[in-house]
Amino acid sequence: MQQAPRAIIHVDMDAFYASVEELDDPSLVGKPVIVAGLGRRGVVSTCNYVARTYGVRSAMPTSEARRRCPDGVYIFPRHARYAEISEIVFSVFGEVTPMIEGLSLDEAFLDVTASLRLFASIEAIGRRVKESIRERTGLNASVGMAHNKLLAKLASELSKPDGFLHIHPGEVQGYLDPLPIGRMWTVGKVAEESLHKVGIRTIGDLIRADAWRLNKAVGERHAAQLRQLCLGEDRRAVVTDAPEVSIGSEWTFDIDVDELPIAEAWLLRQCERVGARARSRGVDARTVSVKLREPPFVTHSRQAQLPVPGNATPDIYAVARRLLQVWWNQHPRPRLRLLGVTLSGFDARHSDEQQDMFAAPVSEKRSDGVQDRINERFGAGALVRAGVLKTRGSE
Incomplete structure (x- = not known):
């Protein structure tokens, strides 16, 4: 007996970061909006469709974007705001199916095969998703529909912006x-x-x-x-609740860093970021990796295990700092163009699990919780450790 074809939807928000900026500041509508790192070595995260007519694109150096579009509006990314809108978008997905594979804040696959009886057709589901996102966020989503992931993604890409396309089996x-x-x-x-x-x-x-x-x-x-x-054949399934492989944060410096205390301050800042993200996801990491790039593009990587799997910023920083210091002392004239920290080897945390008797007491980690709550309420970076203050004013 032949299995019925699957019903797969790919949703991709149009120029997501730039569209959020236009939503929050309507005076930007009609202007070329570029969301990017604004330093000398910044990179474009995304841009709106007006900016794309100038040849600006994602991953382009900001300096090149400024040459192509000198009159553009350049905005530093506001990740907390984008995550807030993303939660609304994903809540719409959850209303039509539990089978959601998130690819990023603004993109996902939905397997709606089991939902067809309730919603009649894949087009009806796609239209509901698109209209609900528009009603709740004011933003446009491109929706592609097909019988597999490859074709559903192609459908959303071909119909952008504000797209809606179903590729039927006979049209492949x-x-x-x-x-x-x-x-x-x-x-x-x-x-x-x-x-x-x-x-x-x-x-x-x-x-x-x-x-x-x-x-x-x-x-x-x-x-x-x-x-x-x-030939349009793709058997990949929509994978829900895919475990996060890694959580990373890195920074490219406008001016090469050649002083260890400054490098350590930036390292602490990245440790705060990855620690907060790991805590928000309820995962404990086993491995800490440090990425170090010498000018112009010589990249080194060092990694070590945490004594006990965890996500506390002081523990992450202790391991990362030791890796940085060892690398620094191995080089006669160390200079850094980029510095990053990544966590991996995750264990999901469960409240009924027996706690490691050698793990740090909760009281010692309470400062992380206070910091997370303050930053969640007032914005990332509202409360930082004193060691991070050396990085202020150099973004």
Whole structure:
């Protein structure tokens, strides 16, 4: 007995960060809005569609964006505000299905197969999601619908901005064949160049290509997978409650840091950020990693285990600081362009679990809870440890 096709929806908010800024300040509507790091080495997080007409795009250095769009409105990201809107968006998802795979604050897959009886059709569900987001946030979402994740995401991308598109099984090749091969999932720059060399420039070209040419370009294993994808076949399931692999925070300095106390202050700041995020998610980390980048682009990574899995900022900082100091002392003239901290190896915390007798008493960690509550109420950075104050004024 053949299994009924799945009903998958991909939702992607349009220019999310920039749209939130326009929502909070309507005077920005119609102007090129660029949300980015504003320092000398800042990078664009996102921009609205007006800014994109100037050639500005995500991940572009802010300095390049300013050259292309000197009259743009440049805004430093407000992550707490974006997370607030994101919670509203995801609450809409939860009203139509529990099968939600969040990809970021503004993007998710929904498996609504089991919801079809209640809502009649995938289009009805998609329309409800789109309209509810608009009513509750004032923002536009692009909604793509199909029988698998690959095609649902393609549908939202092709219909942006403010999109709404359902790719039916009989329409797959009509949408796929004309697209550049670089648009296909798993095809990066290197693979794209290799395929171009053997005359494969579109998805349709790949489907019609003989096995020898395709194997020569990308290898036999990747070729078989790629041919399936180009035929619109994708068996990936929507994965709910996917465990977080890592929590990281990093900072690129406008001026290279060559003093250890200043580096330690920035390190503490990143430890506060990742610790707060781990506590908000109720997870304990086993591993602390420190990322160190020397100018211009020489990157080092060091990691060590916490004595006991946890998320307290002092414990994270103690391990991270030791890693930084060891690296610093190994270099005759240490200088840092970038410094970051990442937590990984998570254990979910449960209230009925037996507590480790060697873990720090709750009273010793209470300051983290106070700091988290104050920052949640008044904004990130409202309360910081004294050691972080050396970083103020240099953002």
